Amino acid sequence: MLQLQTIRESKDEVIRRLAKKHFDGPKFINEIARIDSERRKTLTELETIKAEANALAKQIGELMKSGKKAEADDIKNKSVALKDSEKKLQEVLAAFEEEQFNLLVQVPNLPNEVVPEGRTPAENATVFTHGDIPKLHEGAVPHWDLAAKYDLIDFELGVKLTGAGFPVYKNKGAKLQRALINFFLDRAAQAGYMEVQPPIMVNKDSGFGTGQLPDKEGQMYHVTVDDLYLIPTAEVPITNIYRDVILKAEELPVKNCGYTPCFRREAGSYGKDVRGLNRLHQFDKVEIVQIAHPSKSYEILEEMRHYVAGLLKELGLPFRTLLLCGGDMSFASAQTYDMEVYSAAQEKWLEVSSVSNFEAFQSNRLKLRFREGNEKPQLAHTLNGSALALPRIVAALLENNQTPEGIIIPEVLRPYTGFDKIS
RNA sequence: GGAGAGAUGGCAGAGUGGUCGAUUGCGGCAGUCUUGAAAACUGUUGAGGGUAACACCUCCGGGGGUUCGAAUCCCUCUCUCUCCGCCA
Numbered sequence: 001m002l003q004l005q006t007i008r009e010s011k012d013e014v015i016r017r018l019a020k021k022h023f024d025g026p027k028f029i030n031e032i033a034r035i036d037s038e039r040r041k042t043l044t045e046l047e048t049i050k051a052e053a054n055a056l057a058k059q060i061g062e063l064m065k066s067g068k069k070a071e072a073d074d075i076k077n078k079s080v081a082l083k084d085s086e087k088k089l090q091e092v093l094a095a096f097e098e099e100q101f102n103l104l105v106q107v108p109n110l111p112n113e114v115v116p117e118g119r120t121p122a123e124n125a126t127v128f129t130h131g132d133i134p135k136l137h138e139g140a141v142p143h144w145d146l147a148a149k150y151d152l153i154d155f156e157l158g159v160k161l162t163g164a165g166f167p168v169y170k171n172k173g174a175k176l177q178r179a180l181i182n183f184f185l186d187r188a189a190q191a192g193y194m195e196v197q198p199p200i201m202v203n204k205d206s207g208f209g210t211g212q213l214p215d216k217e218g219q220m221y222h223v224t225v226d227d228l229y230l231i232p233t234a235e236v237p238i239t240n241i242y243r244d245v246i247l248k249a250e251e252l253p254v255k256n257c258g259y260t261p262c263f264r265r266e267a268g269s270y271g272k273d274v275r276g277l278n279r280l281h282q283f284d285k286v287e288i289v290q291i292a293h294p295s296k297s298y299e300i301l302e303e304m305r306h307y308v309a310g311l312l313k314e315l316g317l318p319f320r321t322l323l324l325c326g327g328d329m330s331f332a333s334a335q336t337y338d339m340e341v342y343s344a345a346q347e348k349w350l351e352v353s354s355v356s357n358f359e360a361f362q363s364n365r366l367k368l369r370f371r372e373g374n375e376k377p378q379l380a381h382t383l384n385g386s387a388l389a390l391p392r393i394v395a396a397l398l399e400n401n402q403t404p405e406g407i408i409i410p411e412v413l414r415p416y417t418g419f420d421k422i423s
Numbered sequence: 424g425g426a427g428a429g430a431u432g433g434c435a436g437a438g439u440g441g442u443c444g445a446u447u448g449c450g451g452c453a454g455u456c457u458u459g460a461a462a463a464c465u466g467u468u469g470a471g472g473g474u475a476a477c478a479c480c481u482c483c484g485g486g487g488g489u490u491c492g493a494a495u496c497c498c499u500c501u502c503u504c505u506c507c508g509c510c511a
Contacts, residue, residue, distance in 0.1 A: 046480085047479065047481090051479055054492085058442060060441080060492070061491090062441085082491090246470085367470095
């Protein structure tokens, strides 16, 4: 959520920057600004009346103490009249506040100036590429065929147990999952991230804090009996750890990581994009989260995307890093890098990580602040990234590393898998 | 699931209608003392809005109500704890 102060102080700039996200800034921002000034006018009036009423109540208290009941009753009558207009103003104020809030939550974050113009993924900027496109042997097949051939993943069994998009990992397929999770967690720990194991269901407040609610309600599984949501990413519980928290400046940056399953309804998805592991309702992911000093957050964004790139290099997967254009980035993000690996049998790029700086957009909702010395608390910046999402990594590993003799496990994973080949 | 108790500042814990944003202790910060540290002593120490700075307004789990006045009374919701039952 944008800060009202920002809108108040630099309305035109906000509108200009929102254009890159193809958001109707003039409509929303002008309206918010208009309501804001009305709201503030009402608030001032109301506070004046309250101050008067408080003063009268105090007087009454003193008069009662000294036994001057008649005088007290006199003032009481005055007070009753005040209370009446107080109540009316209160209602007017509440209406303004609600209206303003409802508009404000619909406004996306401002994109950073370096974010490219554009509407579609085609307009994202490729900022880095690494590795060669693998040449596969004759008869190479996509990962879903490999999964069946080596009995690694059973998609049909998942349908029986739950439904489409909930695969069952088996044998070396299950072990590979576990190996990747541990590999990612160990690397994150080495990079200074503290591991947490958060709940995988969250309440409404948490969903609101990171921006999933109310904007993306339909994307999450909702356990209605208890009014809880299955998390779409560990970002939600991990970032919400710091909701309503005031950190000391010395504690920044806070670095947390965590492995969780993630649940996404992916309503409306269909076709070959959802084949195999490409798009699932439940998947595993290791997430990295940082809470940063505003002056450091972009430096940290770069650090985080290089960290993720390092993982992909270690796994020997060809990848590219995209700087998302205004139209392709998420609601809450100010700048996002996507990392895509090349899946050689499908012959396409698969997104395996998204690293974003949200600046103060989430912290404003979260009331996540830090304090420098004795100064007033100010909003911190939040960042997160996948490091990494498993299914598409598995897809690329299976496809790219297939040989007529079997699938070769990358060197770095062998201590974790305990085997060097799937055959 | 049954019964009961409770929710107050970073923590502990007072406060049952009138200068209570809140006694006190611990913790934190600053100072005195000390070669330094500890101890002791003194002072200071919540958040948001508002202001040039004051003033002023709001917040004692959330919401609503009674009253001139609510942390204190009423209603309601949520959560926590204890005991019993069940249980990985």
